[in-house]
Amino acid sequence: MEVKHMTLIETVKTLEASRQLGIVSSKEERQLLLDWYQANGRWTESFSEPFHERLTVKENIKFYIKWFQSDFNVNDLLHLFNLNAIQRERTKHIQYDDYVLMKLCIAYIQPCKQLVFNDILYNLHFETINQIRQLMTIFEETDHHIVHLLTHIDHAILLTDEVYQVKNEAIKRLEVEQNEKEKENTSQDMQVLNVFKLAVKTEDKTLFLNPEDIDFIEGFEGKVNIHLNNESWLADYSLTELEERLSPYGFYRCHRSYIVNLQKVKEMITWSKNSYSIKLDSSNQNFVPLSRAKLKEFQTYFNGSTVPFTEN
Template sequence: MTLNMGGVDVTNLVDSLNALKLSSHSCVVANTNQQHDIISYFAHKDAWIEDFSTPFHERLSVKEQLKFYMKWFNHMEDIHRILKQFGLLDAQHIKIKKLDYDQYVLLKVAVAYLQDKDIVVFKNILHNLKVETIDCILNVIPLFNEHHKVLQLLSYIDHALLLSNEVYQVKKEQMKLLEIHAEAPDETLSVTQAINTDATNTMNDLTSGEPNVSLLNENHNNISREINRQLTRNNVFRISVKSEDKTLFINPEDIDYIEGADGKVNIYLNNASFKADYTLSELEEKLKVYGFYRCHRSYIINLQKVTEMITWSKNSYSIKFDGLENTFVPLSRTKVKEMQGFFNNQMVQFTEN
């Protein structure tokens, strides 16, 4: 069966959504069209959908508006507590028409909390907000967990990492769970300490005059198992980057391009950038086998994402990528022929401007 939303086949996306086991708070990073399709899907699930575009009654104050919705949804919490929790205490007597955007968003989130549907879908909740407002939202989102499941539709991975540890990325109409974990004590250090402890125990047994052969063999096996575990893990290559207090493990195939500037290396994917603790030369060597190419002294590109090579003048060239309409990465003049050799005209468009 083929499913269409707005004339577009989204069967794979709908299958992914049907298979999604929502936790209390999940995030999906997607482009605008995909977000529209996901909203259409959840609209049929009778979810509360908030895209922060619909107006309130302008003549009411914030407190009056909340009182109305609390009565409408038969919500029995103290209104003073709601105003305080959602950062609206100082704005409670302000008329809706005089609210700034941050106050409007906080009021929208508060109303979503008061309503009685099981699933709440927020679209780009952190977009264009002040730091203080973002901090308030991060504090109130856990309040939803008791009675609601929250799905965040977002355009940026860094926003998703702030909101949840369960982040999905839509790739070619399928959702892929990103591998993320919160910061913890350095695992390598603990492993090293464990190995050193075993080694110390072994040396103590050897010098005690009466070594325990069984214990020596056990210590040796422990060390061997740990070394093998480390080697096995290192064979699965991911690029680790940090965002706030979390670490994101990036699959090479998800990267659009990598930029080196001012002694720092930034990795770009899905409209977000992350700083990496590698040099460009190190990444160039590691990523060759994944189809990456050093197109410029300051850039490495994912050849699978290239859609167009633009000739601006005799000595000026740029690369464009799938899904990044306004992004142009420079291509060195000396690399042009080699780049052309990677593609045929059926795959990549060569344009003269």
């Protein structure tokens, strides 16, 4: 095993005491941690293995109750995990959201209290995410210790206040702020955090973009062009609206017509006394204009040595 992998695992070992925590990392790192947790006796769930397709939802759960020699009541579990409406359906016909809820039900039945979930919120509907957040509280109340391995920071924040990010071979805790009023109202909390996905309509479908993947946003005739990976999508937002909603997540209004993702900034360039640009670390090396009035404020986001300033 590589030294950096050993270092990551040694660091993660120090986090074991928490009831529920989230670790945001790459696919490779998540697989490494999954393998390690599984080898050390944790119940791991990647939401990829199918159920017995010929059995109904209720029959599958009854099978696992018997398999684990558990004393749970199948009807109580169907109610707890919101599976009553589909209990007679064969699992090959159920939706992915219901499949995830079934997987959580099995994790709840089995005897191990140390659980690891890999990308639990991936590709789920709003209502299911809300249900899972409530279920995680029940898991905690029944003395389960949970580690969430996740791709996106926004998913981690939805699940727990204890969030860590693996970056540049190091793991760092992120500050997560949540006031008491938000904690009391799950629906309100979900509406606030829904900003993490930007809806963009195409000819035949609606795309939901992760803001962290966006390079920059450009104002266009009262709408916006959202630029990501050499592509752009026209969306019915205003720059002012997106500036307000995205600024807490690393976006900055660098020009009256542009908002830039600060995580994508590679270099600042001065072309003349009054002309500045931002060079982005993206596949097509985009340049975004930087307003002279924004220059000093923009520089305060960086420590001086992180982003070079070039004169041309």
